[in-house]
Amino acid sequence: MGFWDWLLGRTEDSRSVAKDRLKVVLVHDRAGISPQLMRQMQDEIIEVVSRYIDVVPGEIQLSMSQEHEQNILIANIPIQRQGAAKGSDRRT
Amino acid sequence: MSGQVITITSGKGGVGKTTTTANLGTALAMLDQRVAVLDADIGLRNLDLVLGLENRIVYDVVDVVEGRARLAQALVRDKRFPELHLLPAAQTRDKSAVNPRQMAQICEALRPRYDFILVDSPAGIEQGFHNAISGADRVIVVTTPELSAVRDADRIIGLLEAADKQQPSLIVNRIKPSMVKRQEMLSVEDVLDVLAIPLLGVIPDDEQIIIATNDGTPVATDSKYLSGRAYQNIARRLLGEEVPLLDLRERGFFERIFGFGR
Ligand SMILES: Nc1ncnc2c1ncn2[C@@H]1O[C@H](COP(=O)(O)OP(=O)(O)OP(=O)(O)O)[C@@H](O)[C@H]1O
Numbered sequence: 163m164g165f166w167d168w169l170l171g172r173t174e175d176s177r178s179v180a181k182d183r184l185k186v187v188l189v190h191d192r193a194g195i196s197p198q199l200m201r202q203m204q205d206e207i208i209e210v211v212s213r214y215i216d217v218v219p220g221e222i223q224l225s226m227s228q229e230h231e232q233n234i235l236i237a238n239i240p241i242q243r244q245g246a247a248k249g250s251d252r253r254t
Numbered sequence: 255m256s257g258q259v260i261t262i263t264s265g266k267g268g269v270g271k272t273t274t275t276a277n278l279g280t281a282l283a284m285l286d287q288r289v290a291v292l293d294a295d296i297g298l299r300n301l302d303l304v305l306g307l308e309n310r311i312v313y314d315v316v317d318v319v320e321g322r323a324r325l326a327q328a329l330v331r332d333k334r335f336p337e338l339h340l341l342p343a344a345q346t347r348d349k350s351a352v353n354p355r356q357m358a359q360i361c362e363a364l365r366p367r368y369d370f371i372l373v374d375s376p377a378g379i380e381q382g383f384h385n386a387i388s389g390a391d392r393v394i395v396v397t398t399p400e401l402s403a404v405r406d407a408d409r410i411i412g413l414l415e416a417a418d419k420q421q422p423s424l425i426v427n428r429i430k431p432s433m434v435k436r437q438e439m440l441s442v443e444d445v446l447d448v449l450a451i452p453l454l455g456v457i458p459d460d461e462q463i464i465i466a467t468n469d470g471t472p473v474a475t476d477s478k479y480l481s482g483r484a485y486q487n488i489a490r491r492l493l494g495e496e497v498p499l500l501d502l503r504e505r506g507f508f509e510r511i512f513g514f515g516r
């Protein structure tokens with residue numbers, strides 16, 4: 163980050179922001195999966211997983227990215243520490 | 255020897271397909287190639303204007319398809335470059351006036367008489383696009399370094415793959431080296447990184463292109479201009495020559511005065 167960026171309080175340059183946004187949108191375009199569909203899929207995944215494990219509600223993240231020409235779907239599902247009551251919305 | 259059919263397309267509108275077609279056609283004709291440029295943007299004819307041939311049109315591609323004119327009658331000759339001919343689009347009809355099979359037939363009919371047949375595609379992914387690529391041996395995708403243009407280019411690349419076309423090559427148009435330097439614009443490398451197709455050339459953003467279009471003389475006729483040289487280089491690459499990319503960086507004040515920096 164340059165001096166001016168620091169002075170103006172800019173964190174990331176506009177070129178990198180553009181490139182990151184582009185990559186995300188292209189992964190979705192290429193796989194034919196819209197953000198709405200992702201949300202729907204996320205809800206269903208939570209439903210299935212929480213039948214077996216206590217997950218931390220509100221901290222589940224489903225995302226897509228690209229690695230070596232391969233599109234991948236990443237599900238980040240934090241689980242409750244053992245002993246925590248099922249359905250509680252705080253980590254203990 | 256039979257000619258090569260090359261379609262210039264983009265997905266997004268206004269990124270420079272027509273400018274590219276006109277300039278590559280002109281640059282190839284200057285290299286003694288026999289060139290036909292074909293305006294496939296039916297209803298929104300523009301290639302004639304960029305080439306300065308708008309007053310010489312008698313027939314258009316729809317007249318040929320519907321049998322009112324022979325192909326040879328419809329081709330407009332360019333007085334400045336005897337080897338450059340234009341097949342104009344119809345202005346009063348729409349894209350459905352021609353279908354992909356008919357377009358491919360026209361390309362086939364032109365093939366024996368020319369070295370290059372360049373097809374200027376309309377924007378979009380509908381019939382006009384399918385018309386434009388139907389006869390193509392190879393496709394050039396034009397994009398600008400902007401999110402929406404690159405996204406649309408990616409879509410087009412997918413559609414070309416689905417249509418079993420050879421992998422297209424890329425022209426990045428309207429690069430502003432000073433903005434890239436300030437990290438305010440996607441660089442050519444960024445665009446290549448996401449689109450992952452071979453680079454054919456880079457055209458700088460250049461006011462001279464607008465001035466050249468004003469009087470219907472493509473900038474490729476003048477090596478004085480960076481953009482003109484960039485088009486000439488792409489033409490030579492199409493002929494199989496290996497030509498290094500131009501250094502598009504503008505020289506700063508001190509560099510220009512004292513000649514250092516390069
Ligand atoms: N490298 C450049 N520098 C400056 N201006 C440019 C450049 N390339 C194209 N232009 C200008 O951008 C405008 C759009 O270009 P052009 O008509 O070639 O785009 P197009 O892709 O054919 O558009 P359409 O999708 O409507 O057919 C024109 O005014 C043209 O002069």
Ligand SMILES: [Mg+2]
Pocket residue numbers: 271272273295300374375376
């Ligand atoms: Mg056009």
